[in-house]
Every structure is written in C-alpha cells, then in structure tokens.
Amino acid sequence: xxxxxxxxxxxxxxxxxxxxxxxxxxxxxxxxxxxxxxxxxxxxxxxxxxxxxxxxxxxxxxxxxxxxxxxxxxxxxxxxxxxxxxxxxxxxxxxxxxxxxxxxxxxxxxxxxxxxxxxxxxxxxxxxxxxxxxxxxxxxxxxxxxxxxxxxxxxxxxxxxxxxxxxxxxxxxxxxxxxxxxxxxxxxxxxxxxxxxxxxxxxxxxxxxxxxxxxxxxxxxxxxxxxxxxxxxxxxxxxxxxxxxxxxxxxxxxxxxxxxxxxxxxxxxxxxxxxxxxxx
Amino acid sequence: xxxxxxxxxxxxxxxxxxxxxxxxxxxxxxxxxxxxxxxxxxxxxxxxxxxxxxxxxxxxxxxxxxxxxxxxxxxxxxxxxxxxxxxxxxxxxxxxxxxxxxxxxxx
Numbered sequence: 001x002x003x004x005x006x007x008x009x010x011x012x013x014x015x016x017x018x019x020x021x022x023x024x025x026x027x028x029x030x031x032x033x034x035x036x037x038x039x040x041x042x043x044x045x046x047x048x049x050x051x052x053x054x055x056x057x058x059x060x061x062x063x064x065x066x067x068x069x070x071x072x073x074x075x076x077x078x079x080x081x082x083x084x085x086x087x088x089x090x091x092x093x094x095x096x097x098x099x100x101x102x103x104x105x106x107x108x109x110x111x112x113x114x115x116x117x118x119x120x121x122x123x124x125x126x127x128x129x130x131x132x133x134x135x136x137x138x139x140x141x142x143x144x145x146x147x148x149x150x151x152x153x154x155x156x157x158x159x160x161x162x163x164x165x166x167x168x169x170x171x172x173x174x175x176x177x178x179x180x181x182x183x184x185x186x187x188x189x190x191x192x193x194x195x196x197x198x199x200x201x202x203x204x205x206x207x208x209x210x211x212x213x214x215x216x217x218x219x220x221x222x223x224x225x226x227x228x229x230x231x232x233x234x235x236x237x238x239x240x241x242x243x244x245x246x247x248x249x250x251x252x253x254x255x256x257x258x259x260x261x262x263x264x265x266x267x268x269x270x271x272x273x274x275x276x277x278x279x280x
Numbered sequence: 281x282x283x284x285x286x287x288x289x290x291x292x293x294x295x296x297x298x299x300x301x302x303x304x305x306x307x308x309x310x311x312x313x314x315x316x317x318x319x320x321x322x323x324x325x326x327x328x329x330x331x332x333x334x335x336x337x338x339x340x341x342x343x344x345x346x347x348x349x350x351x352x353x354x355x356x357x358x359x360x361x362x363x364x365x366x367x368x369x370x371x372x373x374x375x376x377x378x379x380x381x382x383x384x385x386x387x
Contacts, residue, residue, distance in 0.1 A: 112302040119296050139298040139329030146299050279330050279362040
C-alpha cells in the first residue's frame, strides 16, 4: 500500500503540522494484508521542518510495532540529507556538531536515563551561559510526560545554531493530551486552547498543593530568562508564546493532534543564567 | 549505638536526576532501610530537577528517619532552597521558621 505524504513547502509550523496530522491519521487507519508493506512516499517533499520530522518519526516508530513500513525518501537532495542527518525516522546514535538527532523512548524505557543521556550530550555543545536551563526544561517536560500523558512513545530532538547562539528543543509524546487529562480529572475549560493555557498557568490535576509548576515555570524560563519562543500543541489546541507578546497567538486546529508537542527556540543569555529565579 | 547508613545518590541515580518517579523510587528504598539514621551523599551530583527536589523535601519533612545530607553542590542547594520557599508560601513546609536550608545548613 502506498501513502503519498504531502507536506506544504512552508516555514509555517502550524501549516506543516496539520499536514503531518493527516499523514499520521492515515498511518493509523492503514489496514494491510498479511505481509503487505506500507510505503510512506515522501518523494515530493520540498521541505520538512524539525517539528514535522519529530511528529512523523514518532508516529512511524509507533506504527512499526504493528505494521511493516518502508520509506521513499524525498527526491530533493538537501531535504534527504537533512532528514538522514537528524535520524529521521528511527532515530540515530550519531550526533552532529550542532545537533542531537531524534531520540525515541517508550513507556517501557527508563525515562530518567534517556533524558540524562540527552542532557549530557547537549551540555557538551551549547553555550555555557545557558547554565542548567536546558536541563531544567528537559526535566519538567519529560516529567510531565511520565506523570500525566499515558504515552507509549515519546521523541526529543535538539538543534543548536552556534553562529546565532540559539537552540531548538522539541519534545513530543503520543499520550492522551492535556485537554483529555483535564477532562478525566474534571478540570473545566472552554476549548483545547483554554486547556493548554490553564496548564501553562499552573493548573494541576494532582491533589497535593505545590504541583502543576512544570509547564508554568518552563514558560517563565523560556520567555523571561531565555528571550525565547514556545509552541504548545495538544489535541486541537495550539498556543504560541514569545517573549515580546507573551501570547503571540492561539488557534484551534481543524484536526486533532494525538499527543502533545512542545517546541521551543531560545537564545543564549548574555551572561550565565541562574535558573533559580524562575523556580517556584 | 546504631550506625548511620551512608548512601551515595550518584551511585544510585547518576550525576543528573530528572524525573519525579526516579526520586520516588529512590526515597522508597531509603524508607525501607532498617537504619533509623541515613546520610545522603550528594557528591558528584550535578543536577536535580525541581520536581525531584520537591519530592525530596516533602520526604525529609515527613519521614521518621533522621536524614543528614552532605556534599551538595551550590546549585543543588539553591534548588532545594527555592523549592522549600515555594512550599513555605503554600504553607506546606514545616520549616518556614528557619531561613537556613534544612538539608545542608546553608543560608
């Protein structure tokens, strides 16, 4: 069975992500005869953003457990080389000078060990002025995944742009999404964007006091400490935050993402950053 | 007199500790130790996440064991202090009458 994977040639992450959701849904629906292979045809893809590569690779690795998949790579050489370098879709052990390829881990893996490994590699590459900020973000986001998402597969990638001194960190889990967690725990919200906003403000589904700081402090650190930008997508909600506008935009997507994506871009601080200021 | 048990966090969990579940499992092991006094050695531990520290502080405040923590790096110590302050403001902490870090004695 052939599945033509059409991805818009754009730098607009939300546009590409909606294309990816279509492809992910098609992969989920694929019913194959015994021994049949699903061919994912990326041959006409002109450009794939890192967040799209992250989402699709997570779905492919998840689907590989139940069906046989073959990839027809993009014809465009630059795109093919980029995807190979970042370990699309199965991940890769070889790291580059400025990036860590896609890393996948499942709910059966030791999440702490996986994140620790990633953190160690990133620490060797990025500007020292980041201090422990990247560790802090990886810790809070991976902890949320482990504690709340009921994921089976999660994926992380990072890219460091040494000339511009900024870093991209993307983390995606295929769990039950923020709005669904809230629904299960009886937290009220008007729509999926509102659910994400509530999570970013520190709404917790845990009964103990002093919980729910993960996304809230991560947001504070990215926007205030690192002059960064943050995309949070979960189910139909998409929130984009940046340091200038605080909330740059929110959008309800036409199709639901089966999982939660947090994608961040932030710059190296001018002097060494002390993350304690942002901890609550 | 019963001797205190010394436990190296680095040997058990490594130099970076990220997820709350990891810390919960570790502290559950500590709870099961037969010794009433335990020395937790933070030597070589470079980073502990906020959620792990949160778990750790709550444990220290509620355990019946006598816990002594040693060799914390300044970064780890500051994280403990920040989490304690957060819990104090929520009136969860029992140590809000003391401006010292209850775990290491630092101001």
